[in-house]
Amino acid sequence: GMSGEAYRRRHEITVTGDEVPPPLTSFETTGFPSEILKEVLNAGFSAPTPIQAQSWPIALQSRDIVAVAKTGSGKTLGYLIPGFIHLKRSCNDPRLGPTVLVLSPTRELATQIQVEAVKFGKSSRFSCTCLYGGAPKGPQLKELDRGADIVVATPGRLNDILEMRRVSLSQVSYLVLDEADRMLDMGFEPQIRKIVKEVPARRQTLMYTATWPKEVRKIAADLLVNPVQVNIGNVDE
């Protein structure tokens, strides 16, 4: 196979951080549990995308990560699969609150992430609840009460539910800020900061973004600890 360096050059991957592990260039080399590999192969995917290949081994080391890659590059599974593996290790009771929390800017994107989480987490039997505005809270609260390993939420609705004290984030140890640039563009920064205050400091934080402007750098500097950064292609600021 190709060396890690050659794969990075070919796919325009640049990394910053200490001792960044080489990319996992095929599914066979990931070492993923068989029930997860099974779903990936069922989906008909032939190889990891570059952002997956490089961010998986970093995330699997439980390190914080900033991943900058354009739309359509496969970022969702980039954070979901390490999140699944994190969940398997954590053994938390989902009725006490989620272990994995994904923040997403819109109802549509949050729903897509949930669909992906259900599809690829099916054999692992994870429960996933999606929280978004523009819909009644009742059914979402009912689902939460049944217990969720994974919560995918828009910041506004999650804050409302936190204020009602209907969910606890005290068990969250894997926090994803997806489409961070869009969330900030939409004015969600105050809500994001309030939510993160409820998440224990002892956690892994992953930020996925299509662009890397100074507002995103600032919040990354505040919320992530010694992150490894992975860029695919030219990074738009």
Ligand code: ADP
């Ligand atoms: P992004 O979040 O970067 O915009 P998505 O995670 O939504 O991208 O992925 C875009 C599409 O690519 C989705 O339909 C997803 O199922 C598909 N996809 C993800 N990983 C792979 C892969 N390794 N091989 C082929 N297709 C993939």
Ligand code: MG
């Ligand atoms: Mg995405």
